[in-house]
Amino acid sequence: MPRIRVEVDGVTYEDDVEPRLLLVHYLRDRLGKVGTPIGCDTTNCGACTVLLDGMSVKSCSVFAVQADERAVTTVEGLGINGQNHPMQQAFHEEHALQCGFCTPGMIMASIDLLRENADPSEDEVREGLEGNLCRCTGYQNIVRAVRKAASDMRQAERPVSPPRLRPATPEVTP
Amino acid sequence: MTATLPENNDQKPVGHGRMLRKEDPRFIRGRGRFVDDLQLPGMLHLAILRSPFAHARILSVDTTAAEAYPKVKAVVTGAMLAEQNLAWMPTLSNDVQAVLATDKVRFQGQEVAFVVAEDRYAARDALELIDVEYEPLDPVIDVRKALDPNAPVIRDDLDGKADNHCFDWETGDEAETDRVFDEADVVVSQDIVYPRVHPAPMETCGCVADYDRIDGKLTLWSTSQAPHAHRTVYALVSGLPEHKIRVVSPDIGGGFGNKVPIYPGYVCSIVASLVTGKPVKWMEDRSENLISTGFARDYVMRGEIAATQDGRILAIRTNVLADHGAFNGTAAPVKYPAGFFGVFTGSYDLEAAYCKMTAVYTNKAPGGVAYACSFRITEAVYLVERIVDCLADALGMDPVELRLRNLIRPEQFPYTTKTGWVYDSGDYEPTLREAMRIAGYDELRREQKQKRENGELMGIGVSFFTEAVGAGPRKDMDILGLGMADGAELRVHPTGKAVVRLSVQSQGQGHETTFAQIVAEEIGIPPADIEVVHGDTDQTPFGLGTYGSRSTPVSGAAVALVTRKVRDKARIIASGMLEVSVADLEWEKGSFHVAGDPEKAVTIQEIAMRAHGAGDLPEGIEGGLEAQICYNPSNLTYPHGAYICVVDIDPGTAQVKVRRFVAVDDCGTRINPMIIEGQVHGGLTDGVGMALMEIIAFDEEGNCLGGSLMDYLIPTALEVPDWETGFTVTPSPHHPIGAKGVGESATVGSPPAIVNAVVDALKPFGIRHADMPLTPSRVWDAMQGRPTPPI
Numbered sequence A: 001m002p003r004i005r006v007e008v009d010g011v012t013y014e015d016d017v018e019p020r021l022l023l024v025h026y027l028r029d030r031l032g033k034v035g036t037p038i039g040c041d042t043t044n045c046g047a048c049t050v051l052l053d054g055m056s057v058k059s060c061s062v063f064a065v066q067a068d069e070r071a072v073t074t075v076e077g078l079g080i081n082g083q084n085h086p087m088q089q090a091f092h093e094e095h096a097l098q099c100g101f102c103t104p105g106m107i108m109a110s111i112d113l114l115r116e117n118a119d120p121s122e123d124e125v126r127e128g129l130e131g132n133l134c135r136c137t138g139y140q141n142i143v144r145a146v147r148k149a150a151s152d153m154r155q156a157e158r159p160v161s162p163p164r165l166r167p168a169t170p171e172v173t174p
Numbered sequence B: 001m002t003a004t005l006p007e008n009n010d011q012k013p014v015g016h017g018r019m020l021r022k023e024d025p026r027f028i029r030g031r032g033r034f035v036d037d038l039q040l041p042g043m044l045h046l047a048i049l050r051s052p053f054a055h056a057r058i059l060s061v062d063t064t065a066a067e068a069y070p071k072v073k074a075v076v077t078g079a080m081l082a083e084q085n086l087a088w089m090p091t092l093s094n095d096v097q098a099v100l101a102t103d104k105v106r107f108q109g110q111e112v113a114f115v116v117a118e119d120r121y122a123a124r125d126a127l128e129l130i131d132v133e134y135e136p137l138d139p140v141i142d143v144r145k146a147l148d149p150n151a152p153v154i155r156d157d158l159d160g161k162a163d164n165h166c167f168d169w170e171t172g173d174e175a176e177t178d179r180v181f182d183e184a185d186v187v188v189s190q191d192i193v194y195p196r197v198h199p200a201p202m203e204t205c206g207c208v209a210d211y212d213r214i215d216g217k218l219t220l221w222s223t224s225q226a227p228h229a230h231r232t233v234y235a236l237v238s239g240l241p242e243h244k245i246r247v248v249s250p251d252i253g254g255g256f257g258n259k260v261p262i263y264p265g266y267v268c269s270i271v272a273s274l275v276t277g278k279p280v281k282w283m284e285d286r287s288e289n290l291i292s293t294g295f296a297r298d299y300v301m302r303g304e305i306a307a308t309q310d311g312r313i314l315a316i317r318t319n320v321l322a323d324h325g326a327f328n329g330t331a332a333p334v335k336y337p338a339g340f341f342g343v344f345t346g347s348y349d350l351e352a353a354y355c356k357m358t359a360v361y362t363n364k365a366p367g368g369v370a371y372a373c374s375f376r377i378t379e380a381v382y383l384v385e386r387i388v389d390c391l392a393d394a395l396g397m398d399p400v401e402l403r404l405r406n407l408i409r410p411e412q413f414p415y416t417t418k419t420g421w422v423y424d425s426g427d428y429e430p431t432l433r434e435a436m437r438i439a440g441y442d443e444l445r446r447e448q449k450q451k452r453e454n455g456e457l458m459g460i461g462v463s464f465f466t467e468a469v470g471a472g473p474r475k476d477m478d479i480l481g482l483g484m485a486d487g488a489e490l491r492v493h494p495t496g497k498a499v500v501r502l503s504v505q506s507q508g509q510g511h512e513t514t515f516a517q518i519v520a521e522e523i524g525i526p527p528a529d530i531e532v533v534h535g536d537t538d539q540t541p542f543g544l545g546t547y548g549s550r551s552t553p554v555s556g557a558a559v560a561l562v563t564r565k566v567r568d569k570a571r572i573i574a575s576g577m578l579e580v581s582v583a584d585l586e587w588e589k590g591s592f593h594v595a596g597d598p599e600k601a602v603t604i605q606e607i608a609m610r611a612h613g614a615g616d617l618p619e620g621i622e623g624g625l626e627a628q629i630c631y632n633p634s635n636l637t638y639p640h641g642a643y644i645c646v647v648d649i650d651p652g653t654a655q656v657k658v659r660r661f662v663a664v665d666d667c668g669t670r671i672n673p674m675i676i677e678g679q680v681h682g683g684l685t686d687g688v689g690m691a692l693m694e695i696i697a698f699d700e701e702g703n704c705l706g707g708s709l710m711d712y713l714i715p716t717a718l719e720v721p722d723w724e725t726g727f728t729v730t731p732s733p734h735h736p737i738g739a740k741g742v743g744e745s746a747t748v749g750s751p752p753a754i755v756n757a758v759v760d761a762l763k764p765f766g767i768r769h770a771d772m773p774l775t776p777s778r779v780w781d782a783m784q785g786r787p788t789p790p791i
Helices: A023-030 A086-093 A103-116 A122-128 A140-160 B024-028 B064-068 B078-083 B120-127 B174-183 B227-238 B264-276 B286-292 B341-345 B377-395 B399-406 B428-439 B441-453 B511-523 B551-578 B604-612 B673-692 B745-761 B776-783
Strands: A003-008 A011-016 A049-052 A055-058 A071-073 B044-050 B056-062 B072-077 B088-090 B096-098 B111-117 B131-136 B165-172 B186-197 B206-212 B217-222 B245-248 B280-283 B295-307 B313-323 B352-360 B457-466 B486-492 B498-502 B530-533 B585-588 B591-594 B597-603 B626-631 B640-649 B656-666 B724-727
Touching: A023 A049, A049 A103, A055 A103, A086 A103, A086 A140, A086 B024, A103 A122, A103 A140, A103 B024, A122 A140, A140 B673, B044 B120, B044 B264, B044 B286, B056 B078, B056 B111, B064 B072, B072 B078, B072 B120, B072 B264, B088 B227, B111 B120, B111 B264, B165 B174, B165 B341, B174 B295, B174 B313, B174 B352, B186 B377, B206 B264, B217 B227, B217 B264, B227 B245, B227 B264, B264 B280, B295 B377, B313 B341, B313 B377, B341 B352, B341 B377, B377 B399, B377 B457, B377 B745, B399 B428, B399 B457, B428 B441, B428 B457, B428 B640, B428 B656, B428 B724, B441 B457, B457 B745, B486 B551, B486 B604, B498 B511, B498 B551, B511 B530, B511 B551, B551 B585, B551 B591, B551 B597, B551 B604, B551 B626, B597 B604, B640 B745, B656 B673, B656 B745, B673 B724, B673 B745
Parallel strands: A003 A071, B044 B280, B217 B245, B313 B352, B498 B530, B656 B724
Antiparallel strands: A003 A011, A049 A055, A049 A071, B044 B111, B056 B131, B072 B111, B088 B096, B165 B352, B186 B295, B206 B217, B206 B280, B295 B313, B457 B640, B486 B498, B486 B626, B585 B591, B591 B597, B640 B656
16 A cells, blocks of 8 residues: 655645545545535535645545645645634625535635635636535625635735735737 | 615624624534534445346345455345335335335436445445346336336336326316316416426435444434434334434535435435444435435426416416326425425416326436425426416516516405415515616616617516415424424523524524524524524424425524513513512513613523522522423415526527526515525526526436536536625514525526526527526527427
8 A cells, every 4th residue: 555645734644545545535534634525426516625735626536645745735724823714704704605515615716716816806706616516605605705805815915015016927929 | 787785774783684604613614514524433334236227127136245345344135124124115205215126126326235344445346246137127217108008117016006107186276267268368378397407415415323232222413404304204114212313413515405305325324233233324426416316396387377368367277297206205295295386376366276287106216395496386486487478478568567467466465375375475566676676677678679689689587486485384284294393492591691402404594593693682692692503303302304495484483482482481580580570571682671760670691590590589480591382383484586587698509698687585574684695696596507507317218317417517606697686575474573484485486587588588589488407409499499398
């Protein structure tokens, strides 16, 4: 059985795992990180979304061995000193969750979305979350929450560092 | 487009107002606790082998190789269950359903055997090693052919059963309706199919069964919307005494009616735990959920409407063929085999109405009542709102105008329909006018006219619905003999904090927040000081659970009344503390004071301490401050709503885009506007799914064509617009706080609005109706003049 070393929510684990063990099952069944749920078997729903080296992945579609020597962040690793991450707080304040089952994946995907685009429009949020299904909210409050978190996070950054010019995106012209 | 969300006056933080949810902190941190999160010492995992055939005789089942597989603890077949008389179980409609197939399989995905192993991977491995020999039989797939004389008989397990007939049902006055139709100026009829869909909650069904051999107690953590009813059924089936069964519904990742029935997987897990003496977890995957658990709808309807030439609707007549699958597993009150379909007369004042229904068996999964249908009201509202649009088309009349002319008037309430339903209250026209105002209806029609001239396809659809929720009065309504009442228990602790225990079970509807708000409003204890407990049958009073939007109408009433009962006792204690008579006390939320002297007052917290503490209590008053009740509703509640949908259709691809959707709901007193709005958003999204994307279809051999999320398409954030919501308030006169249910209204009301909009957009093509789901290919077919019913 392969041995892996993986950092999950800031803690490093070393484990022997079957090569076929899915990352989501490794997190849930082996590490007790049950905050990341499973909603489908065809990679459509995104409920199991976590960050792998900062990038969102559907952990039902990654083997645990593929996370060897990498860092995983789950929804359980987000809050700092008992404080909610701005995305978590915005989901609460905008009523962006009901049953709460898609919420962990939705929050993780949203954080990755803001990494790519700190100030997304409504349409950009909808497009960015296309890989995450929700049956309760009708998405509208989720879109509100993500945009609120984006605004909160941009404002929070201001006092720490002076306004910076964003690097120009290279334009691709045919 | 800016949504019009009236700045309402009920934004107050306590009681009936917007309050952020008490549930959120755990869910946003990944600390919700769903069934699959449970890990118990020695826990085993169960996996189910399912039939690849829709209809086949089982010749043999060889489990030798599976039993020999490492980590496997048990392999169980239908034959083995039959020896224990457990191969069949009762359904919620007094039929029986196979737990594991014994004689033959009757739908693709049916449970045939199960494996119990040390981990879920080994259990799945071993399934592959079970060898089942089948003899395929001709399946019955097309519901229209199920009663053909030569159709294969599906339910030969039932004594003397020689056909696929399930039941007949009728309502209304046939002769009178026929007479009105014969004499009417205008009669319009239309075949309308509400296709089979699936609630597909994000969390599938599952459980952990833990039978403790030492104290003889079974604990079952399960995805159950009705834990108390489930406990009673398990007691009846297993022979275990009811006090030795504890059913716990932990956090549930959405239910939508999918988690009302008892599924074979639960029973298998209980059996497995009894056999192994270990806790056993069963968690189905998405495909299993879609192919084998409770589907929704599947009504093939003929709608007929009679009217005068100037647009007065006189009567509605309908004939329904209902596909119930292989076992009648419909979750509906016993006397209502067709649920509340009888409300198909809708929001209109008619002279006559009649419905005749035939339900049949087919080689498909059981179900029917699910997916926010309020017991078949989705179908009823779809029928009436479609056929009224067909009439508007025939009369060349604006569909809004036709509705305005025929709505039941406010002074007619309580209004008894021609099928015997007593609508509690309603003021319909202002609700429709509000939707028109938000939508800018007249302007939309002008825009549409202009676009039509340019060859653009824009459609405007309206639906006006009356719901019937809050089952129900126990003299009429029961599930397997259990009356549809709900208990509530309120206990105020010495320091004035409280715990309220419910018999209903949230699956995301926010009960932990809103029920605390009801208590807070009635007794003045802040919601933060009120713990809401639900889902554990050892800890909560008996009641029938959450479905049919019944929590607020029944359990909400129970909670308001039990709180008043506690308050009445508090008043007596307060009279002793203030040394005045009870009649001299006035209640001001949170405290009693002497009439005319607000300074002489005691707070509910002080009363609570006195109730538990030292000092005399008034004569005849026991210590403590608590009460319990069981609430039997006198009637259902009848919320209503007016929905307007705007669609654009790409003439080249036939892709439908929902551009706008305006939903104005009236559910009486609004406990928490934020939560209502979220429920409406969710239900409208269901509507877009059903109207445009979702279908559980079958091929001729009975293979399920919607068995995964690759094929069963549910809306993403991209397919839905920014919802525009509004409200009016017409309280329920018989409800203690005037509140009606609302959770399912949007799912009920939105599909007809969307289909009406699509059909409206397709007017230039001369079509009057097209069946859901209105996918690009089906809309394209309709545009070519060949609209077809779904498979």
